[in-house]
Amino acid sequence: MGELRNDRLLRALLREPVDRTPVWIMRQAGRYLPEYRETRQRAGSFLTLCSTPELACEVTLQPLARFPLDAAILFSDILTVPAAMGMELKFTEGEGPSFPGPLRSAADVEGLGSPDPEVELRYVMDAVRLVRRELDGAVPLIGFAGSPWTLATYMIEGGSSSHYRFTKGMMFAEPRLMHRLLERLADSVCAYLNAQIRAGAQAVMLFDTWGGLLGARDYEDFSLQYMTRIVAGLERRADERQVPVTLFTKGGGAWLEQMADSGCDAVGIDWTVDMGDARRRIGHKVAIQGNLDPCALYAPPERIREEVAGVLAGYGMGSGHVFNLGHGIQPFVDPAQLAVLVDAVHALSEPYHQ
Numbered sequence: 616m617g618e619l620r621n622d623r624l625l626r627a628l629l630r631e632p633v634d635r636t637p638v639w640i641m642r643q644a645g646r647y648l649p650e651y652r653e654t655r656q657r658a659g660s661f662l663t664l665c666s667t668p669e670l671a672c673e674v675t676l677q678p679l680a681r682f683p684l685d686a687a688i689l690f691s692d693i694l695t696v697p698a699a700m701g702m703e704l705k706f707t708e709g710e711g712p713s714f715p716g717p718l719r720s721a722a723d724v725e726g727l728g729s730p731d732p733e734v735e736l737r738y739v740m741d742a743v744r745l746v747r748r749e750l751d752g753a754v755p756l757i758g759f760a761g762s763p764w765t766l767a768t769y770m771i772e773g774g775s776s777s778h779y780r781f782t783k784g785m786m787f788a789e790p791r792l793m794h795r796l797l798e799r800l801a802d803s804v805c806a807y808l809n810a811q812i813r814a815g816a817q818a819v820m821l822f823d824t825w826g827g828l829l830g831a832r833d834y835e836d837f838s839l840q841y842m843t844r845i846v847a848g849l850e851r852r853a854d855e856r857q858v859p860v861t862l863f864t865k866g867g868g869a870w871l872e873q874m875a876d877s878g879c880d881a882v883g884i885d886w887t888v889d890m891g892d893a894r895r896r897i898g899h900k901v902a903i904q905g906n907l908d909p910c911a912l913y914a915p916p917e918r919i920r921e922e923v924a925g926v927l928a929g930y931g932m933g934s935g936h937v938f939n940l941g942h943g944i945q946p947f948v949d950p951a952q953l954a955v956l957v958d959a960v961h962a963l964s965e966p967y968h969q
């Protein structure tokens with residue numbers, strides 16, 4: 616593959632010197648962009664968008680055409696893996712994802728398949744290959760998957776949830792069954808990420824959106840343990856470069872040290888954690904990604920710049936910071952506001968890299 620012209624993201628994730636702090640945005644391809652809504656309309660459904668490599672590629676590149684972002688993230692969804700393991704997946708307009716046949720018993724867990732990512736998830740690998748070709752070395756491509764715990768919550772509840780009655784019920788009442796499911800998921804996710812790396816993903820990230828629901832005594836056992844296994848199983852070189860791995864647990868501020876000891880290269884933090892504290896706690900071990908409150912994008916430009924300045928100052932001098940929001944960009948954001956943020960990160964970060 617050709618030369619990577621902007622490698623700030625990969626360098627910052629490995630804490631190597633950079634000229635400016637790299638920035639990308641979780642959910643950067645999404646409903647806040649009118650061109651995304653147009654492509655999605657044309658596709659007819661979100662799942663068609665995910666499963667058609669040409670459309671997934673088109674949508675992946677849309678935010679890069681508007682903003683000077685330092686990375687592309689593959690357009691897909693974390694729920695492709697449970698679908699490939701045999702669970703019927705639906706996305707209902709305005710309601711989000713659902714699994715009409717949720718997992719509730721040992722027989723349900725044993726009935727899950729072990730997908731070959733180049734077969735059942737071939738459409739994802741084809742999208743990765745296509746995006747790499749279209750990017751042609753402009754910026755690196757980030758691949759991703761959901762953490763086993765986060766996938767389990769959707770598979771057991773049957774969709775998004777507010778009480779996590781069935782997931783936590785299984786965790787407390789049948790911990791061995793829960794561990795069996797998490798093991799199966801860790802194997803599938805590891806194979807899936809390795810296939811993404813072989814197809815061309817230059818960095819990978821685990822989204823542990825619901826790890827923060829876990830109790831202090833349970834997080835390591837039910838979420839971090841399985842992310843650590845995945846990290847250990849990844850093939851972390853491609854194109855003669857290291858493939859950095861980022862772990863992001865939303866609401867995971869209590870466990871930054873443990874996350875940094877998982878073998879990952881970077882830890883993503885949400886906005887409830889102070890960036891300076893995070894650096895003092897783990898910055899000598901791993902890079903840090905984050906962490907502006909996504910709602911800061913509802914403020915006027917001057918206030919957005921102040922907020923960006925605050926996050927950059929919190930991290931301080933030197934490499935090892937990847938600027939991002941603390942969670943995904945919301946659908947109601949005006950794209951012009953994101954342009955202000957991206958420009959501010961590049962303009963205001965230069966003095967921190969001298």
Ligand code: CP3
Pocket residue numbers: 640641642643644645646655661688689690691692693694710711712759775822824943
């Ligand atoms: O970051 C990116 O631009 C890449 C694309 C991406 C999507 N989903 C596209 C998407 C990524 C990285 C994800 C991950 C994902 N999916 C997570 C973890 C990240 C997070 O936000 O915490 C989770 C929990 C999911 C599951 C999921 N997918 C939910 C709960 C929903 C419905 C809620 C919503 O925002 O609509 C989705 C749908 C989804 N995934 C959309 C997009 C752009 C919106 C679909 C649409 O209506 O067009």
